[in-house]
Amino acid sequence: MPIYLENFIHGELNDQALRHYVGGVYPGRATLFKAVETAILFGADRELGWGEVITGGIEIYDIPSDHLGMLKEPHVRILGEKLQAAVDRAQEMNS
Secondary structure (H helix, E strand, C coil): CCHHHHHHHHHHHHHHHHHHCCCCCECCCEEEEEEHHHHHHHCCCCCCCHHHCECCCEEEEEECCCCHHHHCCCHHHHHHHHHHHHHHHHHHHHC
16 A cells, blocks of 8 residues: 555544544553653643643653654663663552
């Protein structure tokens, strides 16, 4: 299938999913890895809107990058370190 048709089909499926999605509240804790350069677009909301749906608390790790830059050096190294810290902390809490 040509790529333009694949993109069109994916777009239609995404639109359909968005129209039928019913959001809810998550009662547990969550970890947010925030790209601080992109987060400025959300204004003063430190939780980037997630605080409205996550009621068990949010642990926030700031990554000094934009959204896609978090996945590239040198920022991906910082993301990896903070992700490892979050995993270690979760394991400590569950043991």
